[in-house]
Amino acid sequence: MEKDGVLTAQMVSSSVSQLGHFGTGMQRSYHSLSLPSHNLSDISVLCNYVYLQKLELPHNKIRDLSCVSHMPYLVILDASHNEISNFFEFQPPKNLKEVNFSHNRMIKMKDLSAYLSLSRLDLDYNSFREISGLEQCCKLIHLSLAHNRISRISGLDSLPLRHLCLRGNQLETIEGLENLKSLQVLDLSMNRVSSLSGLQNLHLLGSINLEKNLISEIQECKHIHNILLLRDLNLLRNPVQEQPDYRLAVIFLLQHLTVLDQEIVSAEEKVSSVNKYDPPLDVVAARDHMTHLVYQLMQPQVLYDSSTLPSADSPYPMLVLTGPQGCGKRELAHRLCQEFNEYFAHGTCHTTRAPYFGEENGLDYHFVSEEDFQNMIPMGKFIQTLQYGGHSYGLTRDAIEDVAREGLACCVHMELEGVFSLKNSYFEPRYILLIPVQVETYMGHLKDRGLYTPAQIDVAVSRIELYANTNRQRPGFFDNVIPCDDREEAYQTLRQVVKSYLLLEEQEEGENNNRASPDNTSTGQEPEEKPPSAPPRSGSDSLTSHSDTALDPSDPSYRSYFTKIQAELSPQKSPAELASIRRREQLVREAIVGKSPGVYSQLFKSTAQTAPSSLHNQDLGSHFHEDSSSDESRASSALSVPSSAGALSGFVEPLDTSVLGHTVETAKDPAASDQPPDTPRPGTDQAPAIVSPSSERRPGSNVKPILPPIPTGRKTPAAPSPAPSPRPDPNPAVEEGGDTNMEE
Numbered sequence: 001m002e003k004d005g006v007l008t009a010q011m012v013s014s015s016v017s018q019l020g021h022f023g024t025g026m027q028r029s030y031h032s033l034s035l036p037s038h039n040l041s042d043i044s045v046l047c048n049y050v051y052l053q054k055l056e057l058p059h060n061k062i063r064d065l066s067c068v069s070h071m072p073y074l075v076i077l078d079a080s081h082n083e084i085s086n087f088f089e090f091q092p093p094k095n096l097k098e099v100n101f102s103h104n105r106m107i108k109m110k111d112l113s114a115y116l117s118l119s120r121l122d123l124d125y126n127s128f129r130e131i132s133g134l135e136q137c138c139k140l141i142h143l144s145l146a147h148n149r150i151s152r153i154s155g156l157d158s159l160p161l162r163h164l165c166l167r168g169n170q171l172e173t174i175e176g177l178e179n180l181k182s183l184q185v186l187d188l189s190m191n192r193v194s195s196l197s198g199l200q201n202l203h204l205l206g207s208i209n210l211e212k213n214l215i216s217e218i219q220e221c222k223h224i225h226n227i228l229l230l231r232d233l234n235l236l237r238n239p240v241q242e243q244p245d246y247r248l249a250v251i252f253l254l255q256h257l258t259v260l261d262q263e264i265v266s267a268e269e270k271v272s273s274v275n276k277y278d279p280p281l282d283v284v285a286a287r288d289h290m291t292h293l294v295y296q297l298m299q300p301q302v303l304y305d306s307s308t309l310p311s312a313d314s315p316y317p318m319l320v321l322t323g324p325q326g327c328g329k330r331e332l333a334h335r336l337c338q339e340f341n342e343y344f345a346h347g348t349c350h351t352t353r354a355p356y357f358g359e360e361n362g363l364d365y366h367f368v369s370e371e372d373f374q375n376m377i378p379m380g381k382f383i384q385t386l387q388y389g390g391h392s393y394g395l396t397r398d399a400i401e402d403v404a405r406e407g408l409a410c411c412v413h414m415e416l417e418g419v420f421s422l423k424n425s426y427f428e429p430r431y432i433l434l435i436p437v438q439v440e441t442y443m444g445h446l447k448d449r450g451l452y453t454p455a456q457i458d459v460a461v462s463r464i465e466l467y468a469n470t471n472r473q474r475p476g477f478f479d480n481v482i483p484c485d486d487r488e489e490a491y492q493t494l495r496q497v498v499k500s501y502l503l504l505e506e507q508e509e510g511e512n513n514n515r516a517s518p519d520n521t522s523t524g525q526e527p528e529e530k531p532p533s534a535p536p537r538s539g540s541d542s543l544t545s546h547s548d549t550a551l552d553p554s555d556p557s558y559r560s561y562f563t564k565i566q567a568e569l570s571p572q573k574s575p576a577e578l579a580s581i582r583r584r585e586q587l588v589r590e591a592i593v594g595k596s597p598g599v600y601s602q603l604f605k606s607t608a609q610t611a612p613s614s615l616h617n618q619d620l621g622s623h624f625h626e627d628s629s630s631d632e633s634r635a636s637s638a639l640s641v642p643s644s645a646g647a648l649s650g651f652v653e654p655l656d657t658s659v660l661g662h663t664v665e666t667a668k669d670p671a672a673s674d675q676p677p678d679t680p681r682p683g684t685d686q687a688p689a690i691v692s693p694s695s696e697r698r699p700g701s702n703v704k705p706i707l708p709p710i711p712t713g714r715k716t717p718a719a720p721s722p723a724p725s726p727r728p729d730p731n732p733a734v735e736e737g738g739d740t741n742m743e744e
């Protein structure tokens, strides 16, 4: 039948099918003719089939399609896989919508302005070098020119294209697409494209195929970052695939993707990518906290005699001033510590930045090299750290211990990340946010300091929003928020807030009523529950030395008094927090008694091996000191075994302190048990060893471990010592060691 390739009427009538009728009385039918793979080369007989609406002649040997000129009603024409070299060589059927000329021999596109209804044009596998003649095809929404020889995209301006395929051409740049505002699917695979520039304005794009191109930089994805409807991106077989963390990085840059490289983007991948490249503050804080906790656990076992680790019901009192850089929180912290020097001392952080003019090592910061700072991290020194402005900052456990040994609460200043991190720790400070309200004023302050580059100022200013948002989105995150545009006003507000924390206002009232008996920390309390000496109120009084107003730690009222301060400074815990604390305590208990083989028992063992067997409990302290001088890193990197007596009392099985060896100084606070101070602990043959002289009389020790022991000579009324500076001695070596203080 197809021997000579001539289509006959007989063949047509056997292959034609009726599509429908036209008109009412005339009964003319529209027909569809489908003759694929019939080896046809002459189809001139079709000139008689004027009512053909659909003509499908793929896989033949047709070269001449002029018969189509006689089909004014033709809507769909499929002449793919033929030998046609003439582009649209027929009179345009008025309603021709879909044309498939793929796999033919066409070389040049011509003007198609007469084909106004054309909506789908498939010209794959021809030999076109240029796109042209389509300008007037105002209904063309699907154009495919795959596997031609096109090296430059042109002639598509303003077309309503939704789907464009230029797969397998010779394109090197993406250009000429800027105005294809309706484009939804773009296939540029198998070209030589190296940049995604040129796609940025195509806001309706949902799918881009760039497989097998020359894209090598992940950053190229920034060009399509703002295409919010983009769901499917294919970058397979591009050099960029070799980039480390390629997939996560792309998923991060294009967070709306659901399919990347033909693989579904999972929710886990989305979360991981955000956590990796723009971790939320909680995640940064959790990592920071986890790092330091693990490093602390990896240290040899050293228990502080004055552990500040709080228990669930008696956290160590801390005050944290937070706010953007240069908002004045540092000055306010120092001023507060000066005025309230019976209550607070400044917790000096470490930093790797160089001191500003006038800053003192140990006072403003412990200024250390980046190398030293990095070395301190695995030594478990830090409670939290932060990278800010290219420098490292960190608060050490020792910095807090130094203040705690003074019998004082620790006041620190830090950026928001530090607050998030600290909130993961056992410490439960009060957090006061100092926030600039008038941006201009704040910028003025920053400029006046003459320390910051414009970029640094921009960063600082931009972070105001971060603080404000945190405050808005997390009610109760900050205990107080104080505008700090006017520093003096801010300080006055701050001191009022702090006074109310400390119940000093009531106390002042009491003082006014009875100056001779300034014992008024609370209402309705017996005098013995109040501090033996009143704190100064302001002015020169405020600078009264610590020891001038020294409280007698042996005085029971002193303990109760601090219990009160403690309670005031410690925010209430939610049931979830309490449950979490209980869980952590339980783990610690189990570890200590050897139920859970973990780092603890491992370390106990290793220290036991090195410990002299003859070491008695009472020798531990002195041995500790020897050790600390010979091996500072071990001794000073006190493992924060939650030795807080409150956390362990009554629950812990007897701990054989002999196995703790020479790196261990046990928490000798009698408050660590419910037993009276002189009662020997079970498992030990005598009263708690290496008791710091004052630790026995630690404030609140008969109730809870609240404040650490007051070092000898600091707090005893019999031998008052010079007033402790509100800004501690700037000797980083001593500060870091922590154990030096123990020698006191």
Ligand SMILES: Nc1ncnc2c1ncn2[C@@H]1O[C@H](COP(=O)(O)OP(=O)(O)OP(=O)(O)O)[C@@H](O)[C@H]1O
Pocket (backbone or CB within 6 Å): 323, 324, 325, 326, 327, 328, 329, 330, 331, 349, 350, 353, 384, 385, 386, 388, 393, 394, 395, 413, 414, 415, 416, 417, 418, 419, 451
């Ligand atoms: N351990 C820490 N954790 C988190 N943030 C910290 C820590 N130590 C210091 N910071 C904060 O890091 C920021 C940069 O500190 P730096 O001392 O360089 O700033 P500054 O220009 O002196 O401004 P400021 O007066 O606010 O301290 C400050 O906001 C500071 O409070």
